[in-house]
Amino acid sequence: MSLTSSDNKFYSWLDDRVGVSGFIKAAEKKEVPVHKQSMWYYMGGIAMVLLAIQGLTGILLMVYYVPEISSAHSSVLFINTQIEFGWFVRSLHSWAANILIFILFVHMFSAYFMKAYRKPREVTWFSGMALLGICFAFGFTGYLLPWDEIAFFATKIGLDIAGKTPFIGGVIADLLRGGAEIGQGTISRFFLIHVILLPIALFAVAGLHLLLVQLHGMSEPESFKKAKKKKYEKFFPDFLVKDFMVWLFFFNLVAGIVALFPWGLGPEADPFAPAPAGIKPEWYFLAMFQFLKLLPPHIGPFEGEILGIAFFGVLALVLFVAPFIDTGKSKAVSKFFDVYGILFTIGFVGFTVWGMLD
């Protein structure tokens, strides 16, 4: 018996029980449009690789991290300075988290400008926004865990903002804070949200997102749909090979950044010391931070803060409802959403850069 025939035996054994050939056939049938904007199709896959890095390094960090108020900071210091490659694992987790958020913005806006949210991909779009929300929540809860000075005040501000939501804000802030002041209660709750609740939510929503992508195939931009000659390539193996190369490139990129700029750790949080001068949030909250600084304490009968936050809510809501309004039937509406997206991007980038320089 030749190797192939015994291989075939195993293959057909497996196929009878698992139906592998179905998957392979589906993968072979799947095609990816080739056009000028094809590069944006890689963004979701890059996000997946970064998430895999997060999962792996997160598990490794949990080996030494202690979610207890008097040990949290020193356990992170221990990882950073005593454990071999501890700095590497921790920096990978922190850097990849930030790069992931950046890639998600790129992924979201490329889908947005290609109008990929239109029928039948509305639910893909909503699940994507949910994923972005989940990743923000990962960032917010993870930031507190090292229990350094800046982590403490970032959490303080974040919870105070949450507390200003009308009606339910107070209860939500209490539930998250786990006490009258930020302390052990907060660390316990943030830790389990970060390592249990959000991963479960992420798996569920990302599963749906990827399933829908398989179901609908890749969307085609208008210019491509109108083209006389449409070029496609096979997903398997052609696109997937390129996917792998991009992933490898990104993994190396992150590892390179980490080796050159390891993630730092500030002094341990002291809940009774004043906030340090020059304190700033993570870059992806910087645009909001900078904008809120401009608002006066009161606008009419409202606190400036509340109006500011409501304003951000409306800005995000427009992105959320885009699939319902920009259905492709009206040119004017389509144009409106293009302009809105451009203004949104300019505003976001502008305020972020201003915040960095300020």
Next chain:
Amino acid sequence: MIAGTRRVFVRWITGVFAALWAGMASYPFFRYLISGTKKKQAGEELVTSISLGSSEEFLPGASKNFKFGSAPALLVRSEDGAFHAYNAICTHLGCTVQYNEEKKNIWCACHGGVYDTASGKNLAGPPPKPLKALNVEVKEGEIIVSRA
């Protein structure tokens, strides 16, 4: 027609009972999570007054951030020699404020809020309200801060 309204009614009642049941079933878990936030945590005591040492040594222009119960507080001696103490929690978004020696006012590093040293009044920046004041007395040369 009658069957139609009955169906609507039954659907309605089922919905109401389902909602009631869901509320009832989640109540214990909600209480479980929220009650821990209202209880005092281990090592937390209710403080009504605290001594901050000798008034002689605390010169005009000096300031000190200190722990008052479970909250941060700030003591400042202004140039005229008077003592002022506040809850050091910024009324904007809750950062801990500090005394700015150069400008002789109270300052928050988070978004640049400024308060008047003598009254705690919000002067500039985003804070919407004055700082909460604490009482300061000097008893036999000792600075005593207590709840107002």
